[in-house]
Amino acid sequence: MRYAQLVMGPAGCGKSTYCATMQRHAMDSKRVINIVNLDPAAEVFDYQPLVDIRDLINVEDTMEDEELHFGPNGGLVFCLEYLVKNSDWLKEQLCGGSDEDLEGEPDDDYLIFDMPGQIELYTHLSVGRDLVQLLQSWNFQVCSVFLLDSQFMIDGAKFISGTMAALSVMVNIELPHVNILSKMDLLSKSARKQLDKYLEPDPMALLSEVNTESAWGRKHQKLSEAIGSLIDSFSLVRFLSLDINDEESINEVLLIVDNIIQYGEDFDVKVQDFEQADPDDEEI
Ligand SMILES: Nc1nc2c(ncn2[C@@H]2O[C@H](COP(=O)(O)OP(=O)(O)OP(=O)(O)O)[C@@H](O)[C@H]2O)c(=O)[nH]1
């Protein structure tokens, strides 16, 4: 089996840092996690990617091209669509290209995809979904990891807006999904305390804060309540917090994500086989 995390989220929320952090943490426990950079506009990051979309295409190519002449945002969407159209290239990079390789036993392929920070790629364009289907056809077990900056999640209105973004990604990408609040180390102690109520949120209670805040809030109370009950009825919108300076926090997040993509489940089976073959057991 192959395993993959697709790391998504708004610009600057800490996606590339998350990837580098997880890779380093895995390395410390003698585990290999490779990173695939799918951000065609990336310049510097803190890791060495196994595969890099910029070897296929980068945003400057699409901006400088006389026919395309894209701006930076349209260029980025074009690059990802180009990647999906040229899936042979990606397959070659990830799986060595041949179908035999796909069926053979890869030695525990575990990849994290560092995606660009343009939220529309995941909320309504089809390119995110297309990429997922490709990976699944190559035997990857995939989950989506959606990051949001915790600093934007300490008041009710922002919480609702962040949650709606997470929801639209969940609904569009249709994968097992984890929401993570990043940059916890930047929050003050009191802000951290305040954040607790957003981790397992009660949207209705949070909305009561929003409603009294402004004239707009009062005027649209019914609408806000409807949104609150929408979030509530999905009841899937939960957040994990991640502090990259705290190994325990990193470990906890990785464990939960591993669990979701069922990484490690077949390890138990191996241990059992081994135990059964133990000659000492036979003597008893
Ligand atoms: N203190 C702190 N800074 C962080 C953390 N995560 C990211 N940053 C900083 O936030 C900035 C953006 O982080 P990136 O990891 O590049 O974010 P990104 O989501 O990959 O950004 P784009 O790819 O441009 O969308 C950088 O300056 C990081 O050093 C964190 O957990 N703690």
Ligand SMILES: [Mg+2]
């Ligand atoms: Mg990045």
